[in-house]
Amino acid sequence: MKLHWSPRSPFVRKVMILAHETGLEGRLQLIRTVVAMAQPNHALLADNPLSKIPTLVLDDGVVLYDSRVICEYLDHLHDGPRLFPLTPVERWQALRRQALGDGILDVLLLWRNERMKPRERQTQALLDAFELKVNTALRMLEREAPALNAAPFDIGHIGIGCALSYIDFRFPGRDWRASRPQLTSWHRGFQGRPSVQRTEPTDQD
Amino acid sequence: MKLHWSPRSPFVRKVMILAHETGLEGRLQLIRTVVAMAQPNHALLADNPLSKIPTLVLDDGVVLYDSRVICEYLDHLHDGPRLFPLTPVERWQALRRQALGDGILDVLLLWRNERMKPRERQTQALLDAFELKVNTALRMLEREAPALNAAPFDIGHIGIGCALSYIDFRFPGRDWRASRPQLTSWHRGFQGRPSVQRTEPTDQD
Numbered sequence A, B: 001m002k003l004h005w006s007p008r009s010p011f012v013r014k015v016m017i018l019a020h021e022t023g024l025e026g027r028l029q030l031i032r033t034v035v036a037m038a039q040p041n042h043a044l045l046a047d048n049p050l051s052k053i054p055t056l057v058l059d060d061g062v063v064l065y066d067s068r069v070i071c072e073y074l075d076h077l078h079d080g081p082r083l084f085p086l087t088p089v090e091r092w093q094a095l096r097r098q099a100l101g102d103g104i105l106d107v108l109l110l111w112r113n114e115r116m117k118p119r120e121r122q123t124q125a126l127l128d129a130f131e132l133k134v135n136t137a138l139r140m141l142e143r144e145a146p147a148l149n150a151a152p153f154d155i156g157h158i159g160i161g162c163a164l165s166y167i168d169f170r171f172p173g174r175d176w177r178a179s180r181p182q183l184t185s186w187h188r189g190f191q192g193r194p195s196v197q198r199t200e201p202t203d204q205d
Helices: A010-022 A067-075 A088-116 A124-150 A155-170 A181-191 B010-022 B067-075 B088-116 B124-150 B155-170 B181-191
Strands: A002-005 A029-032 A055-057 B002-005 B029-032 B055-057
Touching: A002 A010, A010 A067, A010 A088, A010 A155, A055 A067, A067 A088, A067 A155, A067 B088, A088 A124, A088 A155, A088 B067, A124 A155, A124 A181, A155 A181, B002 B010, B010 B067, B010 B088, B010 B155, B055 B067, B067 B088, B067 B155, B088 B124, B088 B155, B124 B155, B124 B181, B155 B181
Parallel strands: A002 A029, B002 B029
Antiparallel strands: A002 A055, B002 B055
16 A cells, blocks of 8 residues: 655654554555645645545555545554444544544644744734634643543544644644643653654654 | 534535434534634534534533534434445445545635635635645546446535535636536536435525
8 A cells, every 4th residue: 555645744643653553554655745735746636636645545546535534444454453443432432532633733734834924914813713722622631631541542542642742843832731731641641652653753854 | 412503514514414314303403603714613612622513412411523423423323324334445435535525625615715815815825726626626526426426325425515515605606517517417416315405505594
């Protein structure tokens, strides 16, 4: 399988963490693919008309995207514990947490794009809205951290962990840990996993 | 169940179409909820820190989001044919199509937001990228239309149909049907479904 990949994309990282957790990383042939919101990648457009990564090309030519679909696909290829739980209560909780992590990432990516524009083209109401959403999510996650700790590791943990780690990577000045001891502690455990350490983002190619 | 709802959100519409298709619409208590990217809804933030709709509040207080999670949740509450196929090949195809439809909608929503800004705050490279992505997706869907026609109706059809209908609703000047006869024909069939007709968006509350 070929994976359109970047060492910096947090959505690609979800896939790579799941691949490491499930022993599938050796089956992924990584294709370094550069995308930006305002710069579609023309080679990638042939596989994914939205020019987004991760995009997975199976050996029979079938193309899968986005990160949620690829993660669930990979999760059915191994015999270990499922990271997409099959029992209803656990499944909805895991999928909801993944959606929360993905949603935080969507906000962070838009926020970063907005901040990189020249000042006169930035929209203050958007910057304010992004900050409010991320802070509200972090407050909720602090309350939810004990439940995160108690549940077996699943796709929800991957989604939330990738979102928090992306704050560290792209918003290093934001001290999200202050006054959030439980979430900080949970994230420390997340960062200790080999799958997470092996997929640490880098500003170097 | 309470659903944070709007008659204009294309992601809410996915949920409502699925609810009508599966006979669950009577179990949803609709809460009219207004959101915009730069205007978080403070009442909604308590249920969903990202202030996005649809958000579903179950009778036991559990909250589910986003549209994909809500749709899959509702799909396990009925005894009819599953709109999230359970067999692998059909499932990955359906989920990939849903992701394509959702991705087109994400682009359309960003595009519309960008176009509504004062001219001097718009970014031309973004507008160009949005147009290229939507056109590339439409070209691919024209090729895929025969397969869409042949497959049993599922969440993939809902996702793609909602994306195309949103172009008609918010970008009425764009004639996406020109030179796309197969996709036009498939979409005509989609629009003929009672579930789609009952969820037609409106500019009126």
